Every structure is written in C-alpha cells, then in structure tokens.
Amino acid sequence: MANSELACVYAALILADDDITITGEKISTILKAAGVEVEPYWPGLFAKALEGLNVKELISNVGSGAGAAPAAAAPSAAAAPEAKAESKKEEKKKEESEEEDDDMGFGLFD
Numbered sequence: 060m061a062n063s064e065l066a067c068v069y070a071a072l073i074l075a076d077d078d079i080t081i082t083g084e085k086i087s088t089i090l091k092a093a094g095v096e097v098e099p100y101w102p103g104l105f106a107k108a109l110e111g112l113n114v115k116e117l118i119s120n121v122g123s124g125a126g127a128a129p130a131a132a133a134p135s136a137a138a139a140p141e142a143k144a145e146s147k148k149e150e151k152k153k154e155e156s157e158e159e160d161d162d163m164g165f166g167l168f169d
Contacts, residue, residue: 063097066090067105075114082106 070089074081083103090097 063095063101066093066095066097067101070102071105071109071114072118075118081109081114 067086067090070086070093071081073089074085079085083106086102086105090102
C-alpha cells in the first residue's frame with residue numbers, strides 16, 4: 060500500500076474516531092494539517108468508498124467470521140452426551156468393518 064493510501068486511511072480513521080462524517084474535504088484538511096501530500100483524487104476516492112458505512116463497526120467486526128464458530132458450538136455442547144453415544148456406535152461399526160476387510164481370505168504376501 061502506498062503512503063498516500065495509508066495517509067487517507069489514517070485520516071478516515073481519525074474522522075471516524077471523532078464521530079465526524081467522512082468526506083473528501085475533511086480527509087484533505089487532516090492531510091494538509093499533517094503535512095502529507097497526496098494526489099488530489101485519493102481523499103475523494105476514500106470518502107466515496109466509506110460513504111454510508113460505519114467505520115467503527117467495520118473495525119470491530121474484522122474477525123467476526125471466526126467468532127461465529129464458538130457461538131454455534133455452544134448449542135451442540137448440550138447435545139454432547141447424545142453425540143458421544145452416536146460416535147461410539149460409529150467407532151464400533153468402523154472396527155467391525157475393518158475386521159471384515161482382514162477376513163477376506165487372502166493376505167498381502169500370498
């Protein structure tokens with residue numbers, strides 16, 4: 060990422076942190092105050108990209124995909140005794156099928 064892009068991102072984050080609407084003009088003002096020179100299209104581009112979005116919510120939900128898995132696992136914890144019984148039955152079936160494979164009447168080195 061180029062320095063001008065990073066500068067616009069940081070300016071947008073500053074505006075979002077202060078609960079100020081993110082506009083190209085406000086991003087430009089922050090960049091001028093910081094002494095950062097960027098191409099004139101960057102502030103407007105970032106403002107349009109973030110238009111109508113809640114930046115604070117975006118930042119706080121970055122890892123929301125991973126957070127959903129433990130929540131989904133909680134209901135299955137209540138059904139754990141049933142799942143254990145079923146898994147034991149499946150293990151027994153697998154062991155029986157493995158034994159059947161061994162009793163086919165021929166060996167590997169016959």
